[in-house]
Amino acid sequence: MKIAIQNGRVIDPKNGFDEHADVFIADGRIAGVGQAPSGFVADRTLNAAGRIVCPGLVDLAARLKGIDSELQAAVAGGVTTLVSPPDVNPVLDEPELVERLVRRAAECGLAKALPLGALTQELGGERLAEMVGLKKAGCIAFSQGKKPVTDTYALLRALEYAATFGYAVWLQPEDYWLARNGVAHDGEVASRLGLTGIPVAAETIAIATLVQLAAETGVRLHLRHLSSAAGVIMVEQAGQSGLAISCDVGVHHLHLTEMDIGYFNTHARFDPPLRHQNDKVALRAGVLRGSVAICSDHTPTDEDDKLLPFAEAKAGATGLELLLPLTLKWAEEEKVPLATALARITSDPAAICGSAAGHLEIGAPADVCVFDPAAEWQVTPETLHSRGKNSPYLGARMTGRVCSTLVDGRVVFER
Numbered sequence: 001m002k003i004a005i006q007n008g009r010v011i012d013p014k015n016g017f018d019e020h021a022d023v024f025i026a027d028g029r030i031a032g033v034g035q036a037p038s039g040f041v042a043d044r045t046l047n048a049a050g051r052i053v054c055p056g057l058v059d060l061a062a063r064l065k066g067i068d069s070e071l072q073a074a075v076a077g078g079v080t081t082l083v084s085p086p087d088v089n090p091v092l093d094e095p096e097l098v099e100r101l102v103r104r105a106a107e108c109g110l111a112k113a114l115p116l117g118a119l120t121q122e123l124g125g126e127r128l129a130e131m132v133g134l135k136k137a138g139c140i141a142f143s144q145g146k147k148p149v150t151d152t153y154a155l156l157r158a159l160e161y162a163a164t165f166g167y168a169v170w171l172q173p174e175d176y177w178l179a180r181n182g183v184a185h186d187g188e189v190a191s192r193l194g195l196t197g198i199p200v201a202a203e204t205i206a207i208a209t210l211v212q213l214a215a216e217t218g219v220r221l222h223l224r225h226l227s228s229a230a231g232v233i234m235v236e237q238a239g240q241s242g243l244a245i246s247c248d249v250g251v252h253h254l255h256l257t258e259m260d261i262g263y264f265n266t267h268a269r270f271d272p273p274l275r276h277q278n279d280k281v282a283l284r285a286g287v288l289r290g291s292v293a294i295c296s297d298h299t300p301t302d303e304d305d306k307l308l309p310f311a312e313a314k315a316g317a318t319g320l321e322l323l324l325p326l327t328l329k330w331a332e333e334e335k336v337p338l339a340t341a342l343a344r345i346t347s348d349p350a351a352i353c354g355s356a357a358g359h360l361e362i363g364a365p366a367d368v369c370v371f372d373p374a375a376e377w378q379v380t381p382e383t384l385h386s387r388g389k390n391s392p393y394l395g396a397r398m399t400g401r402v403c404s405t406l407v408d409g410r411v412v413f414e415r
Contacts, residue, residue: 001043001409002026004036008048008370012055013343014350014359023053025366028409033360046411048370051403054342055358056080056111056367058349060248060295061224062320063088064113066387067104070300070320073386074111075413077321078369078402079296081350081357082111086118087145093118093129095137102138110412112367114353116143116170119158125149128158131167140353141168141222146271148176156213163219168354170222173206173231174198174272183311185275189258195311198273200228207231211238214245222352223247225297227272229282236291246352249283250297251326252317252392256280260392266306266313267392270297284334293348296323300388318388322379324371325398332399338373366409375401 005023010033012018017033024032024040031037059082064070074082084101086092092101098115105113117139118129131142142162149155162169179202184190186197207223211234214221223235226249235247252270257277260268268274286292299316306313323345331341350358357367378397381389405413 002040003044003046003406003409003411004042005046005048005053005368005370008051008053010053010360011339011342012360013339014347015361017360018339023360023368025406025409028366030360030362030364030366032362046370046404051370051372052338053368053370055346055360056369056405056407057323057345058353058355058358059083059298059320059323060293060349060352061085061250062296062298063300065300067101068108069385069387070298071105071108071110071113073318073320073384075405075407076385076402078324078371078405079320080111080367080369080405080407081114081355083114083116083140083353085145086116086143087123087147091118091123092116092134092139093121093123095130095133098134098137098139109407109410111407112357114140114355116141118142119144119169120149120154123147125151126154128161131162131165135165135167141170143170143224144172146172148174150176152209156217159213159217159219163217168220168222170224171210172224172272173203173210173226175202175205178202178205183269183273184261185258185273187258187276189261193261193264200230200275200279203228203231203272204234207234211243211245214243220244225250225272226283226292227253227275228279232282232286232292236286239291246293247291248293248295248349248352249287251294251319251323252297253280254284254287254294254330255326256392264310265392266308266310267317267390267394269310269313269315270317271315284330287330287344288334288336288340290348293352294323294327294344295349296320298386300386301390303389306390317391318384318386320386321384322391322393322398324402325400328373328400366406368406369402370404371400371402373400375399377401
């Protein structure tokens with residue numbers, strides 16, 4: 001199938017390309033940008049007038065509550081590659097389970113799923129998982145998801161083992177003992193509502209420990225879902241010292257704070273929690289500097305899980321279909337160039353996960369997102385493709401909507 005995407009504004013952040021041009025696709029790959037290959041005759045033409053043509057989005061954290069529905073939500077949001085954490089049921093701690101996930105995702109023919117393997121067996125934080133077998137089965141790195149490793153010696157040994165084989169380790173920095181009973185940021189709102197707080201120190205103490213262990217072992221470390229100003233500074237300083245370290249932030253944390261909990265709004269319960277306004281400002285600044293990538297932290301839940309009292313409700317929100325519009329919203333509010341904003345959800349996360357996605361070079365897989373930056377739409381259960389309708393933005397209007405998504409040169413979504 002040969003496809004021509006015509007009349008759009010093509011933005012390829014990795015290669016610094018931002019022009020009105022046509023994109024030509026053949027045999028599942030980018031065949032040309034601006035100029036058609038010799039003898040190219042399109043089997044299909046997509047008119048992208050008034051629209052942005054960019055690499056498919058790369059999401060560093062998306063839970064697959066149901067593979068079919070969530071991969072459909074991914075492509076509806078322009079996401080063509082996503083990373084799936086290991087803390088699912090069953091836990092991704094055996095090669096056969098990873099192979100099954102990769103195979104089922106491939107059979108869907110939608111977004112590409114890159115699994116994270118369990119760092120420890122059953123995510124128990126004690127015995128090492130079969131990392132070599134998991135890597136061969138398709139895991140791109142190793143993680144505990146949101147499960148802790150409370151034994152620092154066991155964590156050291158796990159990082160040493162991973163470093164020996166050149167495997168990256170992705171961990172959410174949160175001290176178990178400081179955070180174990182908390183449900184909200186340890187601040188004004190938690191005190192007023194009588195909620196048990198999680199202090200910023202839970203994040204910074206964990207970061208300090210992980211940075212020291214990374215320096216000791218030489219492991220490639222990715223810190224997932226930063227939530228604090230102090231955390232951003234610590235990660236940036238560690239990177240400046242020469243450590244192989246990266247990090248991301250959930251897109252909701254760029255817009256919401258502890259104040260959005262309101263009167264026990266369970267849709268605003270996140271892990272890590274929404275923090276102070278100053279933390280939000282610092283996270284935005286870190287993203288602008290390029291030291292922090294953006295992810296959706298997509299966590300679909302059943303409606304019943306959000307109807308419980310705040311402290312008992314499941315944390316998280318659906319995010320795959322909001323990753324693009326919320327990133328565009330941040331860019332507009334901070335006067336950030338569109339190419340810079342798109343880099344944080346395309347080429348930057350692709351580099352972190354070692355994926356060939358995230359750019360439009362000739363010969364690259366034709367994973368493409370075409371969106372209308374001016375289109376307005378309302379977030380409702382009916383407009384979300386994910387099985388999880390849980391979002392603090394239900395009823396809100398968004399600007400920026402995906403028109404077409406291509407994966408390996410196939411149109412897998414269009415509206």
